[in-house]
Amino acid sequence: MSTMLITSHPAPVREAIGRHRDALDADPVAYLEENGTRLTEASRAAAASYLGMHPAHVALTDSTTMGVGLIYTGLKVGPGQEVLTTDEDYYVTHESLRHLTDATGATERRISLFDDISEATDGGIVQRIVDAIRPETRLLALTWVHSSTGLKIPVGSIAVALQEINAGRDEQDHVLFGLDAVHGFGVETDSFFDLGVDFLMAGCHKWLFGPRGTGIAAISERGLGAVRPIVPTFDDARVFSRWYAGEDYALSNNGRTLTPGGFKDFEHRWALAEAFALHEEIGRARVAERTHTLAGDLKDALAGIRGVSVVTPRQPGLSAGIVCFDVEGLEPEEVVSRLRSRSVVASVAPYPSAHVRLTPSIRNSEAEIEAAARAVRSII
Ligand SMILES: Cc1ncc(COP(=O)(O)O)c(C=O)c1O
Structure with a gap:
């Protein structure tokens, strides 16, 4: 992701x-x-x-x-x-x-x-x-x-x-x-x-x-x-x-x-x-809808995990496909590395105040969204 x-x-x-x-x-x-x-x-x-x-x-x-x-x-x-x-x-x-x-x-x-x-x-x-x-x-x-x-x-x-x-x-x-x-x-x-x-x-x-x-x-x-x-x-x-x-x-x-x-x-x-x-060919409206849906589902799943705070706004008007979040007590780099060991590819935002990022796209499935959220839960 x-x-x-x-x-x-x-x-x-x-x-x-x-x-x-x-x-x-x-x-x-x-x-x-x-x-x-x-x-x-x-x-x-x-x-x-x-x-x-x-x-x-x-x-x-x-x-x-x-x-x-x-x-x-x-x-x-x-x-x-x-x-x-x-x-x-x-x-x-x-x-x-x-x-x-x-x-x-x-x-x-x-x-x-x-x-x-x-x-x-x-x-x-x-x-x-x-x-x-x-x-x-x-x-x-x-x-x-x-x-x-x-x-x-x-x-x-x-x-x-x-x-x-x-x-x-x-x-x-x-x-x-x-x-x-x-x-x-x-x-x-x-x-x-x-x-x-x-x-x-x-x-x-x-x-x-x-x-x-x-x-x-x-x-x-x-x-x-x-x-x-x-x-x-x-x-x-x-x-x-x-x-x-x-x-x-x-x-x-x-x-x-x-x-x-x-x-x-x-x-x-x-x-x-x-x-x-x-x-x-896929249709631009379908691409937009699917990306927003998957990102929204991921935000909802992450928001339900104790110790995780989602940074990206939930509203589709104020967000697109990027999902940023923090895990209490863990540096973003550590979260990324633990996720990588569970085959989930996340990244750290290269900014002075860094968050963890997962960016679902139309290439991802609902099952992968659920698996990513499960992986986050498992590393805490
Ligand atoms: C906001 C923003 N602009 C530009 C870039 C760099 O894009 P490119 O590889 O197309 O130069 C990035 C990250 O890769 C980015 O997050």
């Missing part, structure tokens, strides 16, 4: 990787030349369709971390402007914002979205953010589902509140909304426009069960104009043809120009379309 870390490839993804790998090994240059653009664009189109947006707004990355790093570090900000994030955000967001502020002279500020997670509410979270926005705030950088506690934040409502704030500002002063979406992506049904963000970064190698080493950054029209590319692209043929011809090859940003270039582990990138197809 650690889909939230890294997936094992489901059969259609594994088979597609194998097909592309064999063909590349047989004749790498010809296979790349004859199929590369088509297959890369098929993966981009599948990601765009899944998010309900145009492929020209989707960059392909290797991970959430790469997307967050590229977008935040590339943001066009300067002295006198600030980026706002939270204490609950992950190292990757904090570190990327540090790179940004070091490079640009903009400042970073952090707030907390709640005092006590057991009292967190949608309305309370939105209010804290609205209260914290200042005239100089240019970016709000949040995480959809916190990997520290499993809390899911009300992204759509936050976007609506930002729209109201932005309505009173000139476009160059709009507060842009960036989201580390990795633990909602592949679980929830929201489209890019439902979420209302400017930048959505996610790895595809967790809840989506995509090829390891794949990810996306989806970018709004406004967002495309607000970032500088960091890594040269190989995905927009116009760049090369103009560069060869000695012409000006600076292009306005799009999903291709913001896709970091270099030769890739193509067999993985090209098998991404199969992961989206698998989710569409």
Whole structure:
């Protein structure tokens, strides 16, 4: 139950990787030349369709971390402007914002979205953010589902509140909304426009069960104009043809120009379309419902064990697939190691205040949920 870390490839993804790998090994240059653009664009189109947006707004990355790093570090900000994030955000967001502020002279500020997670509410979270926005705030950088506690934040409502704030500002002063979406992506049904963000970064190698080493950054029209590319692209043929011809090859940003270039582990990138197809075939609403049901059942079972306190909220609106809990008198690492010896794969949240995490997905059965809860009971 650690889909939230890294997936094992489901059969259609594994088979597609194998097909592309064999063909590349047989004749790498010809296979790349004859199929590369088509297959890369098929993966981009599948990601765009899944998010309900145009492929020209989707960059392909290797991970959430790469997307967050590229977008935040590339943001066009300067002295006198600030980026706002939270204490609950992950190292990757904090570190990327540090790179940004070091490079640009903009400042970073952090707030907390709640005092006590057991009292967190949608309305309370939105209010804290609205209260914290200042005239100089240019970016709000949040995480959809916190990997520290499993809390899911009300992204759509936050976007609506930002729209109201932005309505009173000139476009160059709009507060842009960036989201580390990795633990909602592949679980929830929201489209890019439902979420209302400017930048959505996610790895595809967790809840989506995509090829390891794949990810996306989806970018709004406004967002495309607000970032500088960091890594040269190989995905927009116009760049090369103009560069060869000695012409000006600076292009306005799009999903291709913001896709970091270099030769890739193509067999993985090209098998991404199969992961989206698998989710569409199963049905996104069914994936969401099943993940929430299994996580809810696990929370209920854990809550019934003496000495266990469940940290993740029970309400589906405030949680997704991550289930965090503490065991009285045991360090999280010790709980994980005892569970591992009983064949239950849990993990410790890599945060200053660490909890134990189990993350059931559609690959788990009810019997496994019960077995995991039994294993927790048995180690206390
Ligand atoms: C919130 C969050 N963002 C990013 C990551 C890293 O994701 P990736 O491996 O796709 O870079 C993790 C954990 O793995 C995470 O919990």
